[in-house]
Amino acid sequence: MKEDKLRIGVFVCECGLNIAGSLDCEEVKKYAETLEDVVVSVVNKYTCADPGQNEIKKYIKEHNLNRVVVASCTPLMHEPTFRTCVAEAGLNPYLFEMANIREHCSWVHLHDRKAATEKAKDIVKVAVAKARHLKPQIEAEVPVTNKVLVIGGGVAGIQAALDLADTGYQVYLVEKQPSIGGIMAQLDKTYPTMDCSI
Amino acid sequence: MAEEANFKCLRCGQEFKLPYDPKAGPQERTCPKCRSNSVRRIKEQKK
Amino acid sequence: MMDVGRHPRIKLFVYSEVEDVSGYVGNFKVKVRKKARYVDENECNACAECAKICPVVVPDEFQMGFSSRKAIYIQLPQAVPSAYVLDMNACLGNNPIACGKCVEVCDKKCIDYDMQDQFIDLEVGAIIVASGMDVYDPTELDEFGYTRFDNVITSMEFERLICAGGPTTGHFIRLSDRETPKTIGFVQCVGSRSERRGNRYCSNICCMNTIKDTVLLKDHYPDIEVKVFYMDLRAFGKGFEDLLRRSRSEGVKYIRGIPGEIYEDSKTKNLILDVENTTTGEVEKHELDMLVLSVGVIPRQDGDLIQKLLTLSRTVDGFFMESHPKLKPVDAPTRGVFFAGCSESPKDVKDSVTQASASASRAGILLSSDRIKVEAITSVIDKDKCTSCGICYQACPFKAIVVDRKAKIPAEVIEAACAGCGTCGAECPFGAVTMKHFTDEQIFPQIDAILEENPQDKIVVFACNWCSYQGGDNAGMSRLQYPATGRIIRTMCSGRVDEQFILYAFSKGAPIVLVSGCHFADCHYIDANRWTQKRVEKLWDKLERKGIRPERLQLEWISAAEGQKFAKVMREIEEMRQKVTPEEIEHTKKVLSDWKPKGAKRRPKKAEVKIEA
Numbered sequence A: 001m002k003e004d005k006l007r008i009g010v011f012v013c014e015c016g017l018n019i020a021g022s023l024d025c026e027e028v029k030k031y032a033e034t035l036e037d038v039v040v041s042v043v044n045k046y047t048c049a050d051p052g053q054n055e056i057k058k059y060i061k062e063h064n065l066n067r068v069v070v071a072s073c074t075p076l077m078h079e080p081t082f083r084t085c086v087a088e089a090g091l092n093p094y095l096f097e098m099a100n101i102r103e104h105c106s107w108v109h110l111h112d113r114k115a116a117t118e119k120a121k122d123i124v125k126v127a128v129a130k131a132r133h134l135k136p137q138i139e140a141e142v143p144v145t146n147k148v149l150v151i152g153g154g155v156a157g158i159q160a161a162l163d164l165a166d167t168g169y170q171v172y173l174v175e176k177q178p179s180i181g182g183i184m185a186q187l188d189k190t191y192p193t194m195d196c197s198i
Numbered sequence B: 001m002a003e004e005a006n007f008k009c010l011r012c013g014q015e016f017k018l019p020y021d022p023k024a025g026p027q028e029r030t031c032p033k034c035r036s037n038s039v040r041r042i043k044e045q046k047k
Numbered sequence C: 001m002m003d004v005g006r007h008p009r010i011k012l013f014v015y016s017e018v019e020d021v022s023g024y025v026g027n028f029k030v031k032v033r034k035k036a037r038y039v040d041e042n043e044c045n046a047c048a049e050c051a052k053i054c055p056v057v058v059p060d061e062f063q064m065g066f067s068s069r070k071a072i073y074i075q076l077p078q079a080v081p082s083a084y085v086l087d088m089n090a091c092l093g094n095n096p097i098a099c100g101k102c103v104e105v106c107d108k109k110c111i112d113y114d115m116q117d118q119f120i121d122l123e124v125g126a127i128i129v130a131s132g133m134d135v136y137d138p139t140e141l142d143e144f145g146y147t148r149f150d151n152v153i154t155s156m157e158f159e160r161l162i163c164a165g166g167p168t169t170g171h172f173i174r175l176s177d178r179e180t181p182k183t184i185g186f187v188q189c190v191g192s193r194s195e196r197r198g199n200r201y202c203s204n205i206c207c208m209n210t211i212k213d214t215v216l217l218k219d220h221y222p223d224i225e226v227k228v229f230y231m232d233l234r235a236f237g238k239g240f241e242d243l244l245r246r247s248r249s250e251g252v253k254y255i256r257g258i259p260g261e262i263y264e265d266s267k268t269k270n271l272i273l274d275v276e277n278t279t280t281g282e283v284e285k286h287e288l289d290m291l292v293l294s295v296g297v298i299p300r301q302d303g304d305l306i307q308k309l310l311t312l313s314r315t316v317d318g319f320f321m322e323s324h325p326k327l328k329p330v331d332a333p334t335r336g337v338f339f340a341g342c343s344e345s346p347k348d349v350k351d352s353v354t355q356a357s358a359s360a361s362r363a364g365i366l367l368s369s370d371r372i373k374v375e376a377i378t379s380v381i382d383k384d385k386c387t388s389c390g391i392c393y394q395a396c397p398f399k400a401i402v403v404d405r406k407a408k409i410p411a412e413v414i415e416a417a418c419a420g421c422g423t424c425g426a427e428c429p430f431g432a433v434t435m436k437h438f439t440d441e442q443i444f445p446q447i448d449a450i451l452e453e454n455p456q457d458k459i460v461v462f463a464c465n466w467c468s469y470q471g472g473d474n475a476g477m478s479r480l481q482y483p484a485t486g487r488i489i490r491t492m493c494s495g496r497v498d499e500q501f502i503l504y505a506f507s508k509g510a511p512i513v514l515v516s517g518c519h520f521a522d523c524h525y526i527d528a529n530r531w532t533q534k535r536v537e538k539l540w541d542k543l544e545r546k547g548i549r550p551e552r553l554q555l556e557w558i559s560a561a562e563g564q565k566f567a568k569v570m571r572e573i574e575e576m577r578q579k580v581t582p583e584e585i586e587h588t589k590k591v592l593s594d595w596k597p598k599g600a601k602r603r604p605k606k607a608e609v610k611i612e613a
């Protein structure tokens, strides 16, 4: 199937005042509209919240978007959120790209609104540039071995092992010393309740 | 015995000696003055 | 503890260590070394006959060396498994002339001198790291006299001395004369909260531990005089303040001020402390029978192997770094790995248990699914462009590529094993590798987008997903301010940063390019960033040959926790950028004007090959 013409939507998030407090989201949005293949750009208060996500879905449908760029926070936080969101609107999740204008921009240039806005525009531009070349991807599935290894037989390892074993999984508990117990076993009483450690 | 080689920091310009073993492969190096990792080995001038 | 030994679904490997881990989320392969114990742990019924006869006496580590054990011993009476272990380093040997006495007395015949280390291969879907902590050794803080004075002990040693199961069966004594002390002091924050020596962080547990110790002492010896020397008392948890109140009401004195110097009275072996009481501002002298150093918690000193095997990273404090400090506090950055207990940060028993349960439930979510999806970011090799040179195979840290150089069979990627670092893509000289979702076709336009307008004002930054990019995030979360000239292109690993990206950026007028990635110990792709370093070193030479200042290509290893470093680097590089002259940039553009992407060079040749065939 030949790919249709690119139709990119850019969603600029204010994150309350986290982003809008130190750069001009409206200006970033207007700038995004001038970029090649961008058909629509929107400012949201909280893009990751339900209203924000619904707006993305709505625009995908109404404007027939086939690429989505969200300019907000770090992808480490919300890339999975938005991938799921665009997928729910029928888009391949890999046709989504994120522009980090919070951690890498608004939060680190709090006192220079102009420079921060210029940088945010560039960040969006870079993301759109990438978005224009995104390809749909199929994620491979791998089986999961439902056994677990716990490294360390101190109080934390013991608790984790018991919880998982009680849930029904096979647990392997590896302890370096000849006995489990760890540091806790060396303690006499433990605070705040003054009970015995073993 | 560890051999040493001359290194130069491409951030602050500091020159210094660090242990260097040509067989050991790449190492993480830090400039003792400015803590940068842009540390380049200065090779002997070959005529 | 006993429950673990009895649980039908827990298989316990004690006296064992993880040797190797391979695979990926859902499908880890683990090799465990079970060290030879020389005693069959299933047969041994802990009758202790062997230890009775054993002639070798060594200090008992469990009792902090206060008492001794034999070469064949049991770590603690309640040990799980309840079995003896033979310390081969101390044993005289099973030679009837040397010794061999224990073998004779063991009714169950479970002692076997020929036992070997065993290797066990396990397959698991998730891994919980509960590798614990070590305790700070106060030797370097010489002013407290830990090594010089008998009656200065650590809080760990205190635990053993007060414990009914300890070397003195709970009869609390001082070491110089085996008398129960009448006055005792505690010094807080030993090895913690110091800029100069020890560690900078608060060890979290020691305040409460001391308060507990004072209550214990008062329970056992109501007349004992107890003084606590502290900087701040941190009793913030549930029930903590109550315990502190109880301690105070039982007469324990809390004195704000850490002793500067401690002397010993050579006759009485009492300790004399000089303390500036920071509440009154006066210098006080205290004479005590005994002093306990409330030592801090430090990261496991043997944590490097686990860190390497599981590609974890550590914070500046040395504890393992979680995926997100607030939203994913028990997940490791490596998918399928979770933290419990002090391996992640110092914590007390309750917090350790809480985190362990959280961790178990996070792992449970993963284990409850039969199949999971892996991100489509693997590499694909174009058979037509590949010359079977094998370079990608050499570069791949996961050996996820098969290629036959002799038979000229083009390279192929094993998708399940490929972690998507992109090193093969950067190293392939023929442009035969496509990195899904981080393709050349995506990265070149990103460089273009940065440099289209006012390139002279911008710094092109390549940052890796796991460390340096997150270092940038960390700078953001901490609101560290730095100049707004950097423009980041994210790749999964710095190993992906192809020489051609850097040259292209310079040809488009970039004043400075920064390549950044994880510290060598933190690389999420085993050793992919060593290739980055090699590549950058080569490029420095290449740039110099072309008359371009190598300084304009900068290299930096920044961990996910090093927001400070990220901001500092951005500041420094901005200063460097300002010194790059327009003439210099023009010159570079000219020198590199004949630049072509690497696949391009190859194409004519491929046509030739086809004609031949």
Ligand code: SF4
Binding pocket: C188, C189, C190, C192, C193, C201, C202, C203, C204, C205, C206, C207, C208, C232, C233, C234, C294, C296
């Ligand atoms: S827990 Fe208390 S004693 Fe321990 S380091 Fe922190 S402040 Fe100091």
Ligand code: SF4
Binding pocket: C381, C385, C386, C387, C388, C389, C390, C391, C392, C393, C403, C410, C411, C427, C428, C429, C430, C431, C432, C433
């Ligand atoms: S490096 Fe490139 S050309 Fe060489 S074997 Fe790998 S894919 Fe083929």
Ligand code: SF4
Binding pocket: C378, C379, C395, C396, C397, C398, C399, C400, C401, C413, C417, C418, C419, C420, C421, C422, C423, C424, C425
């Ligand atoms: S992307 Fe990395 S892990 Fe995958 S095949 Fe290439 S070098 Fe190996």
Ligand SMILES: [Zn+2]
Binding pocket: B009, B010, B011, B012, B013, B014, B031, B032, B033, B034, B035, B036
């Ligand atoms: Zn330097």
